[in-house]
Amino acid sequence: xxxxxxxxxxxxxxxxxxxxxxxxxxxxxxxxxxxxxxxxxxxxxxxxxxxxxxxxxxxxxxxxxxxxxxxxxxxxxxxxxxxxxxxxxxxxxxxxxxxxxxxxxxxxxxxxxxxxxxxxxxxxxxxxxxxxxxxxxxxxxxxxxxxxxxxxxxxxxxxxxxxxxxxxxxxxxxxxxxxxxxxxxxxxxxxxxxxxxxxxxxxxxxxxxxxxxxxxxxxxxxxxxxxxxxxxxxxxxxxxxxxxxxxxxxxxxxxxxxxxxxxxxxxxxxxxxxxxxxxxxxxxxxxxxxxxxxxxxxxxxxxxxxxxxxxxxxxxxxxxxxxxxxxxxxxxxxxxxxxxxxxxxxxxxxxxxxxxxxxxxxxxxxxxxxxxxxxxxxxxxxxxxxxxxxxxxxxxxxxxxxxxxxxxxxxxxxxxxxxxxxxxxxxxxxxxxxxxxxxxxxxxxxxxxxxxxxxxxxxx
Ligand SMILES: [Zn+2]
Numbered sequence: 001x002x003x004x005x006x007x008x009x010x011x012x013x014x015x016x017x018x019x020x021x022x023x024x025x026x027x028x029x030x031x032x033x034x035x036x037x038x039x040x041x042x043x044x045x046x047x048x049x050x051x052x053x054x055x056x057x058x059x060x061x062x063x064x065x066x067x068x069x070x071x072x073x074x075x076x077x078x079x080x081x082x083x084x085x086x087x088x089x090x091x092x093x094x095x096x097x098x099x100x101x102x103x104x105x106x107x108x109x110x111x112x113x114x115x116x117x118x119x120x121x122x123x124x125x126x127x128x129x130x131x132x133x134x135x136x137x138x139x140x141x142x143x144x145x146x147x148x149x150x151x152x153x154x155x156x157x158x159x160x161x162x163x164x165x166x167x168x169x170x171x172x173x174x175x176x177x178x179x180x181x182x183x184x185x186x187x188x189x190x191x192x193x194x195x196x197x198x199x200x201x202x203x204x205x206x207x208x209x210x211x212x213x214x215x216x217x218x219x220x221x222x223x224x225x226x227x228x229x230x231x232x233x234x235x236x237x238x239x240x241x242x243x244x245x246x247x248x249x250x251x252x253x254x255x256x257x258x259x260x261x262x263x264x265x266x267x268x269x270x271x272x273x274x275x276x277x278x279x280x281x282x283x284x285x286x287x288x289x290x291x292x293x294x295x296x297x298x299x300x301x302x303x304x305x306x307x308x309x310x311x312x313x314x315x316x317x318x319x320x321x322x323x324x325x326x327x328x329x330x331x332x333x334x335x336x337x338x339x340x341x342x343x344x345x346x347x348x349x350x351x352x353x354x355x356x357x358x359x360x361x362x363x364x365x366x367x368x369x370x371x372x373x374x375x376x377x378x379x380x381x382x383x384x385x386x387x388x389x390x391x392x393x394x395x396x397x398x399x400x401x402x403x404x405x406x407x408x409x410x411x412x413x414x415x416x417x418x419x420x421x422x423x424x425x426x427x428x429x430x431x432x433x434x435x436x437x438x439x440x441x442x443x444x445x446x447x448x449x450x451x452x453x454x455x456x457x458x459x460x
Contacts, residue, residue, distance in 0.1 A: 020126065021133045023280050024334045032335045035280060037069030039306035044076070047312040051091035052084055070283060073315065078302065081115055081318035084311065092311040093118050102310050105261060115318075117262055118310035126307060127264030130278055131205075134257050134268040137334075138230050140203050146179050148196050148228075150206030152235075153184040189213040189377075193223040204228045205257070207235040208364070212242055212371045215249040219375060228252050234259060237344045237361035245372035258342055260319040263305050267339050274330045275339035282306055284337065285315070286325045295327035296340050298459050320346045322359055322459060343459055350386045351449040353427050355457035362460045363445070366419035370412060378402035379412060381438045386447040390428050392420060395435045409434075423460055 027035065045064045047053035056077055057063070066075060084092055093102065102118040132142045140147070181199045183192050185207050193214050196204065204211070204226075211233055217223060228250060233243075234257045243254050258275060259265040263282055267275040277284055283306060286292060286299035293299035301321040305313040326340035344360030352358055363384070370379050381397035394416055398409055413432045420430040438444070 020129045020280070021136065024133070024276070024278070024336050027335055029335050032279060033070075036283065036306060039280075040070055040073065040283070040304070041067060043304075043306055043308070043312060043314065046094070046309075047314055049094040050312055051095065052087035053079070053312060053314065056083070073283065073285075073304065076315050078315045078317045079313075080316075084117065085115060088116060089118075115262075117313075120309040123264070123308050123310055126281065130259075130265035130268075130281060131257070133278075134255075134265065135203065135205075135230075135232065137268065137270055138203075138255065140230065142180075144179060145203055146181075146199065146201045147203045147205065148181045148183060148199060148201040150183045150185045150192065150204070150210055152186065152207070153182075185210045189217060190222070193217045193226070197223045197225045200225050200227075202229050203232070204230075205232040205234065208233050208238050208242070209236065211246055212368065213377050215246040216371055216375060216377050218249040226250055230255060232257050237342055237364055239361065239365040239368050241365070241372055242368035245368075256342075258339070260303070260321070262313055262316060262319060263303055266303070267342075270330060270332045270334055272330055272332050274326065274332070275342065276330070276334050277337040277339060279336040280306070284323075284325070284339075286323060293325065296324050298322050298324045298341070298343055300346060322346050322349075348445045350384070350392060350424075350445070350447055351389060351451060351454050352424055352460075353389050355455050356425075356460055357456055357458065358423055358460045360445075362423050366416065366423065369415060369419055374407045374412060374415060376402065376405070376407055376412070378405065378409075382444070383435070383438045383442065384445045386445075386449060389449055392424060392428060392430050394420060394430065394432050395438070396432065397435055397437055 023035075024032075041064070044067045048057060048064050056079070060077055062075060062077075066072065089099070089104075093099070099118070102120050103124065104116050104118055106116045135142060135145075135147075181195070181201060183195060183206075185192075189210065192210070196214070206214075211231060214223065214226075218226065229252065231246065231250065231252050231254045233246075233254055238254070238256055246252075247254055255269040256275070257265060257269070258267040265278055266282060266284070267277045270276050283304040285302040285304075286297075287302055288297070288299045299322065300317065301319060301323050303313060303316050303319055305316075322343040322345075324340040324343075326338040328338070330338060342361070344364070346359070348360040348363070350358040350363075367379070367382065370376065378399045379396055380399040383395040385393040385395065387393060396413075396416070398412075403409065417430050417432055421428070424430065
């Protein structure tokens with residue numbers, strides 16, 4: 001089906017364009033609450049037609065009529081990745097829906113496992129609007145501003161699903177928006193920086209890792225023409241020093257966008273530096289031991305998508321992020337829930353003695369120092385194996401072309417060791433090992449510690 005010639009789709013998109021993008025600026029808290037309650041009722045009714053939810057709700061004796069609004073959401077059970085996987089493919093969309101009109105997207109394999117769900121074109125457009133809304137906060141016009149988007153366009157990733165399979169063939173994106181340069185984060189950073197340098201964008205959006213590489217290449221004299229007004233980062237937690245390094249190199253300002261494959265964009269940083277949840281698109285809960293945390297306290301994020309015609313996402317517990325909510329108002333004009341801090345993926349964490357948990361954000365900090373302190377990207381890849389609570393093995397792949405350049409591999413090893421030792425504490429043995437490569441489907445962080453037996457006392 002060509003969506004451009006489908007009048008229903010076009011009118012939906014236009015309606016969405018006018019209302020969705022600006023909604024959080026235009027409505028007050030009370031209107032937002034009513035809107036969200038209504039959306040939840042609709043999405044629960046929809047989920048009731050989808051076998052994976054229908055069976056679960058029925059078994060627990062819950063009917064959509066029991067759900068009047070978000071205050072009732074805890075009456076609904078949580079849903080796990082395994083349950084959705086178990087019902088895949090036919091049980092995760094309403095029976096009778098033609099899969100031809102849906103697009104399958106998979107989460108990428110940072111944890112070594114991929115997980116497919118279905119989205120529809122409207123989901124995709126709405127995800128894009130979430131992004132447009134974000135950049136609009138910074139005065140960037142998506143139809144006029146020259147932008148470079150460095151996405152993950154490897155086959156089967158979410159972005160391939162969203163952009164290349166979803167939007168591009170139907171909406172002829174590149175012709176419609178010739179102010180946007182699309183680049184693939186799997187390409188060589190040197191190639192990427194040359195292309196950005198020729199394009200001279202006012203805005204760059206990309207992953208933390210790639211942007212760190214680009215900043216380093218800039219420091220080494222490449223990409224002299226790259227002076228964007230803003231850079232938006234996504235995909236990983238950005239630590240303060242790395243942020244500062246990238247900002248300095250490109251003489252720019254960074255803001256963060258937080259999202260997940262299963263849901264699209266989740267939150268964005270406003271000009272005051274607060275993370276605003278896209279509360280009209282989704283609802284977040286923050287739980288510790290199954291109970292809501294208080295303001296500023298870290299908890300596991302549970303997400304409910306308030307729209308969509310593909311696979312519903314209701315009280316989904318497997319984006320596995322740890323984040324702390326903020327129950328105070330922001331001084332800006334956006335009505336929405338707030339996040340104080342995003343700590344990163346829980347599964348990508350290490351359990352330390354005394355119930356301390358070293359999260360992805362802490363680990364990123366250690367690797368970030370290689371970039372901005374040693375100013376090298378000879379660290380090509382890494383893998384962390386936690387054998388037990390007192391032994392962490394850090395495996396590294398060294399870029400052969402850069403091996404003999406300064407700083408030495410020894411220096412790099414000692415900074416890594418020091419970094420891990422500082423975070424983990426004296427009682428933990430840190431060993432470093434050079435390996436040839438990390439396989440594409442291998443998990444980057446493996447912890448053999450049994451989490452179920454550990455009482456968490458602190459996130460680092
Ligand atoms: Zn704000």
